[in-house]
Amino acid sequence: MTVVSQASPPSLSGRHALLRRLPAFLRRGAVFLLLAILATAFALAEPAFLGLANFMSVLQAVAVVAILAVGVTVSMAVGGFDLSVGAVAASSVMTASYAMVVWRLGVVETVALTLLFGVAVGLLNALLIVRVGVPDLLATLAVNFLLTGLQLIPTAGRSIATGLILPSGRSANGVFDPAFLAIGRSRLFDIAPIPVLLMLAIGIIVFVLTERTRIGRLMFAVGGNEIAARLAGANTSRLRTLAYLISATLASLGGVIVAARVGRGDISSGASLLLDSVAASLIGFAVLAARRPNVFGSVVGAIFVGVLLNGLTMLNVPYYTQDFVKGAVLVGALGLTYGLGRRPA
Amino acid sequence: MTSKPCRPAKDLPLPGSSRTVAPISLAAHNLAKRFGSTVALTQVDFSISGGEIVGLMGANGAGKSTLVNILSGALPADVGELVLDGHPFRPSSPGDAIRAGIVAIHQATDRAGAPGLSVAETLLIDRFADGRSGFFVSPAAIRRQARAIAHSVGFNLPLDRDFGEIGAADRQLVAIARALAADARLLILDEPTASLAAAESERLFQILDGLAARGLAILYISHRTQDLRRLAHRVAVLRGGRIAQTFLRPIDFPTAIETMIGRPLAGAHVAARVATGAPVLQVSALRLHRDGPPLDFDVRAGEVVAITGPLGAGKSRLLLTLFGAHPVVEGDIRLLGRAWRPLSPAAAIARGVHLAGEDRRKTAFTPGDWPGGTVSAAIAQPHLARWFPDGFLRSACERRHAQDAIRRLGIRAGGPDARLDTLSGGNQQKVVLGRWQAVLPHLLLLDEPFQGVDVGARADIAAAVRAQSDVATLIATSDPEEALEVADRILVLDDDGLCPLARIAADRQPDPTGARS
Numbered sequence: 099m100t101v102v103s104q105a106s107p108p109s110l111s112g113r114h115a116l117l118r119r120l121p122a123f124l125r126r127g128a129v130f131l132l133l134a135i136l137a138t139a140f141a142l143a144e145p146a147f148l149g150l151a152n153f154m155s156v157l158q159a160v161a162v163v164a165i166l167a168v169g170v171t172v173s174m175a176v177g178g179f180d181l182s183v184g185a186v187a188a189s190s191v192m193t194a195s196y197a198m199v200v201w202r203l204g205v206v207e208t209v210a211l212t213l214l215f216g217v218a219v220g221l222l223n224a225l226l227i228v229r230v231g232v233p234d235l236l237a238t239l240a241v242n243f244l245l246t247g248l249q250l251i252p253t254a255g256r257s258i259a260t261g262l263i264l265p266s267g268r269s270a271n272g273v274f275d276p277a278f279l280a281i282g283r284s285r286l287f288d289i290a291p292i293p294v295l296l297m298l299a300i301g302i303i304v305f306v307l308t309e310r311t312r313i314g315r316l317m318f319a320v321g322g323n324e325i326a327a328r329l330a331g332a333n334t335s336r337l338r339t340l341a342y343l344i345s346a347t348l349a350s351l352g353g354v355i356v357a358a359r360v361g362r363g364d365i366s367s368g369a370s371l372l373l374d375s376v377a378a379s380l381i382g383f384a385v386l387a388a389r390r391p392n393v394f395g396s397v398v399g400a401i402f403v404g405v406l407l408n409g410l411t412m413l414n415v416p417y418y419t420q421d422f423v424k425g426a427v428l429v430g431a432l433g434l435t436y437g438l439g440r441r442p443a
Numbered sequence: 444m445t446s447k448p449c450r451p452a453k454d455l456p457l458p459g460s461s462r463t464v465a466p467i468s469l470a471a472h473n474l475a476k477r478f479g480s481t482v483a484l485t486q487v488d489f490s491i492s493g494g495e496i497v498g499l500m501g502a503n504g505a506g507k508s509t510l511v512n513i514l515s516g517a518l519p520a521d522v523g524e525l526v527l528d529g530h531p532f533r534p535s536s537p538g539d540a541i542r543a544g545i546v547a548i549h550q551a552t553d554r555a556g557a558p559g560l561s562v563a564e565t566l567l568i569d570r571f572a573d574g575r576s577g578f579f580v581s582p583a584a585i586r587r588q589a590r591a592i593a594h595s596v597g598f599n600l601p602l603d604r605d606f607g608e609i610g611a612a613d614r615q616l617v618a619i620a621r622a623l624a625a626d627a628r629l630l631i632l633d634e635p636t637a638s639l640a641a642a643e644s645e646r647l648f649q650i651l652d653g654l655a656a657r658g659l660a661i662l663y664i665s666h667r668t669q670d671l672r673r674l675a676h677r678v679a680v681l682r683g684g685r686i687a688q689t690f691l692r693p694i695d696f697p698t699a700i701e702t703m704i705g706r707p708l709a710g711a712h713v714a715a716r717v718a719t720g721a722p723v724l725q726v727s728a729l730r731l732h733r734d735g736p737p738l739d740f741d742v743r744a745g746e747v748v749a750i751t752g753p754l755g756a757g758k759s760r761l762l763l764t765l766f767g768a769h770p771v772v773e774g775d776i777r778l779l780g781r782a783w784r785p786l787s788p789a790a791a792i793a794r795g796v797h798l799a800g801e802d803r804r805k806t807a808f809t810p811g812d813w814p815g816g817t818v819s820a821a822i823a824q825p826h827l828a829r830w831f832p833d834g835f836l837r838s839a840c841e842r843r844h845a846q847d848a849i850r851r852l853g854i855r856a857g858g859p860d861a862r863l864d865t866l867s868g869g870n871q872q873k874v875v876l877g878r879w880q881a882v883l884p885h886l887l888l889l890d891e892p893f894q895g896v897d898v899g900a901r902a903d904i905a906a907a908v909r910a911q912s913d914v915a916t917l918i919a920t921s922d923p924e925e926a927l928e929v930a931d932r933i934l935v936l937d938d939d940g941l942c943p944l945a946r947i948a949a950d951r952q953p954d955p956t957g958a959r960s
Contacts, residue, residue: 311834312827322809329800330825331789389812
């Protein structure tokens, strides 16, 4: 038995109604409001903050995290949680670098191979979760562990750059193709960095996929109530597999961008990517008070963290406080979402 | 929260099963409660005392939960007062009420314990929680104390079994035993027979009669008139947040039901129609288990067949098998004359076989704050591929279909975009039916379609099911009364297989509800 509350509120006088809606409005807009306050404060303290160049550098800095966060969001939509994205991105950096420097592959082959690697990891995750039945957190955490170790083996723990001495004693003399490096370093019309454009494109595509298509609706149906989704005729195994494929492939794309930007296969390049992208997806729960995984919120969450860190860096706040700041934002966002956002039962 | 003084376990009272209870006297005067703009209760006067079994009836949303929540300390009243044994009583939490001897047992008895704990441990949870058991607990002490509790309440409970493995009837008894061990003087039971078979219900009734004879007060909330007829000394009917009327023995149930739904009851039992349509479903020698009985039956277009029988006989399994959610063990199924091997729900839906599963929250709904948690999305979900072949959703189309269902079934909702969790149980069930009728199937399978649905909505649903003259409908229900309200033909499924229930004989049963048709 439930107590049913009437869905339609009674008509209230205009001012009263506005006051009544204010808390809900604040909750929905909290992240944007904070973003505006932060931007104003930073701009007052450091006028260079507001320039287009700085804005682009913020977006450039968060692009990879945002792309990974979109993937994590898709895995959350089917009721899962992909914790392997950090390691997938890091090992994709190594895959792309190895392909260029050791195998001397071209740009297209390198990118294709790296994305294929992501697809393979996605299939492995799906195999473990959907077929074998390992709980998603455990399966992807284990795969995260596996890949973190695997990426060290081909180079015996060395970072990859031209002149790398392989375990066989041979030295690898391939170079990063400038066309490959352009993926991470060039700008469209000298303004918009390619990674930012990729972030926007992926954000829009996956937003439309999750919020406006049949597939997206069914993914959320699986995440909301898998039994109900199956009894409504949805192929839940295929939908969950698709979600893990998307998240791993996006993570490997993130790896390609990192490799192209850094220009070497750095073994520690993916260290903070997992936590940062998970944080962005969770902050996304607070955006528009969605209280659920959503692509728009995840991208906004990544940008929010980026703006905050950029501003604090400009104000000469020490770099070692960054993780603390990110953690504080996450705790605040989750508290806001679940505490203040609680609906009357 | 005050904590009880810590007593060593061996000093626990060990009275015999005939222990009497100090009779409670609880009265509510002029209670009122609002939630925002919704008036949940108003001007409610109510009383109950030891030895009484009082029935509480009310349609969904009539205020039963609110009244129970106020009596059991889960909610404060806005206006009015409670008087317990002559003193004002203001419980600030369910713990306060339990200490005063008022225990509400939730309808979902799986909350009475936790899988992984034995029944014995479950009986002692309250002692673990309030510290009476001491810090260290030994298996032997647990067994001894649990046996003492079971003995003192006079129940025969499987103490060593895992709580997660025992049936609904035993869980119910565990919940009652826990309440009695906490010195309950007023038991509040919410639809306790909802998931019990007839024999289990009868056992429960005998226990409740015995408890009342020992001086316990019992507030029994139910939609089921046969339960109340068997048990209640008095029935209070809530409507629109008021006690509309109180009925004394002999209780005039037709009037009580009309009071509850606020309109005359236009003949609850339906007339059996003789089906002339083509057979849609033909089942022969179908086995649900390797050593189960072979089942043979068919359902024709325009015909409504109900399958009833005890819990666990396999009614749900039969429906799930026909829908492809359970593998066919053995047997032959023909759909529209052609052989049909249901392999998956998706394949069944594609062939025009629809199933509305038991327990709509588990089998049909997406949580309300999740995409798909609205009326329109719930109706659209199985039909997305048909309605949106290019893959892109258009909300106008979804809304149009939802509007159709809202109009056709009389769903009371804020509109197509209303969240499912804002609807009452009856309206939620109408949404489920609306989903599976949005595209008409050849065969409609309904598993317990009247669970948690009030009498008024039940009649609407039955009418909507019977109105489809091209659809063959097969309904599983554990309540023969419900079967009589919707079906043209009734089959009883038990361990020996299926046998038809002679409808005429069933209709002639002394039944004041049916007599008015």
